[in-house]
Amino acid sequence: MSKRIVSGVRPTGRLHLGNYVGTLKNWVKLQNEEEYECFFFVADWHSLTTGFEHAEQVGCNLFNVFYDLMAIGLDPERSALFLQSAISGHSELFLIYSMITPMGWLERNPTVKEMVRDYDIKEHINYGLIGYPVLQAADITLYKGEYVPIGKDQLPHLELTREIVRRFNHLYGSIFPEPKELLTDFPVLKALDGRRMSKTLGNAIPVVASEQEIWSAVKSAVTDPSRVYRNDPGHPDICNVYHYFEVFFKNEARSMDLQESCIKGAIGCMDCKKKLSALLNGMLLPFYERKQLLMQEPEKVKEMIETCNTKADRIARKTIQEIKEKFGFKVECHESKEN
Ligand code: SF4
Structure with a gap:
């Protein structure tokens, strides 16, 4: 019997090379391994934790995220590739878990502090942001996910999911498996300006991009600042362009x-950047071409996503029903004792 994997990606703009190297490449690999049954979702509810004021922008981008996911090799006929908000079970289970999760467990989450800093939202930390690990727990366990592909830095989140599951199972009887980590040794890819890669910071290289878009990202890369003239000696060890050669094109650099x-x-540096841009374009071109083909058949893509939504929803409804039965939450016609 195959092991069930659950994982999601936030649709905060176009997927970028950092997403691909860090997470999505691994999704494609897992999808192609016989031993796993994969559930991958676009986490639109999660994007509201920091972008609730611009919900319509998230909505506009959703279909594009599915195009990108399929363009990089995710196949809705092999993996369930679905939209989180299309499955009502996510928010139902989030609510149920919210009732049993002590605030103290959430307040110690270091990622919230990082998000507050990165998004500059100190004055308005909302309940949804504090509670997003609870939603993550719901996302995984709604499908009784057994494995979650994560990096070491995300282990505390998964431990919180396990704590919630243990508490739930202790209170109401064993329904959920405790999900285990599938540790992936993926590197964190910095942007070409040396900072964290992010659409908000304007330094992301889209993973599905035209030649022109790739060049415009690469040409503004921060290189060795001590090179003023073309024949000044350089220091590749501190250059972001060289770092990309090291990560993606070692042989070519050699x-x-x-x-x-x-x-x-x-x-x-300009010649060096042109070379990197051409190599990146060669690497990403198949994704770009596949997306162009997918965009010619939007109805077919939509249909495939809807089929995946239906598959996910069937499992989710079963889980919620199981919980309701444990709780005894059903209306039955009893004769009133008062009559
Ligand atoms: S020549 Fe290339 S590796 Fe050297 S500093 Fe310029 S961009 Fe970086």
């Missing part, structure tokens, strides 16, 4: 003697 040429000042 065959063009990039490190040595840079140190000797024998190659200009």
Whole structure:
């Protein structure tokens, strides 16, 4: 019997290369392994935790996220690829878990502090942001997910999910498996300006991008600031462009003697960037081409997503029904004792 995997991605704009290297590439790999049954969702409810004032922007972007996911190799016929908000069970289970999760468990979450800093929302931390790990617990367990592909930095979140599951099972009887981590050794890819890659910071390279978009991201890369003139000696170890060669194109860097040429000042940064841009374009071109084809058949794509929504919803409803039966929440016609 295959092991069930559940994971989601927030639709905060176009998917970028950092998303791909860090998470999505691994999704495609897991999808293609026989031992797993994959449930991957677009976490639109989650995007409201920090973007509730611009909900309509999230809505506009949803279909595009599905195009991108399919363009990079996720196949709705192999993985359930669905929309979180289309399945009412996510918000129902979130509500139920909210009742049994002590505030103290949530207040110790370091990621909330980081999000408050990154999104500059100190004055208005809303209940949804504090409670997003509870929604994550609901997302995973609604499908009785057994494994969650995560990096080491996300282990505390998964532990919180397990704590909630243990509490639920202790209170009401065992319904949910405790999900285990499927540790993935993916690197965090920084942007070409050396900062965290983010659409908000304007430094993201879309994973499905035209040649022109790739070039406009690469040409503004921050390189070695001590290189003023073309033949100034460079320091590749502090250059973001060189870092990308190291991550993606080691062989190419070796065959063009990039490190040595840079140190000797024998190659200009603009030429180096052009080379990186061309290589990235070659790497990402199949995604771009696949998206162009998908966009010619929007109805077919929509139908595939709806089929996945239906599959996910069937399982979710069963779980919620099981909980309601445990709770005894049903209206039955009893004769009133008062009559
Ligand atoms: S030549 Fe290339 S590696 Fe060297 S500093 Fe310029 S961009 Fe970076």
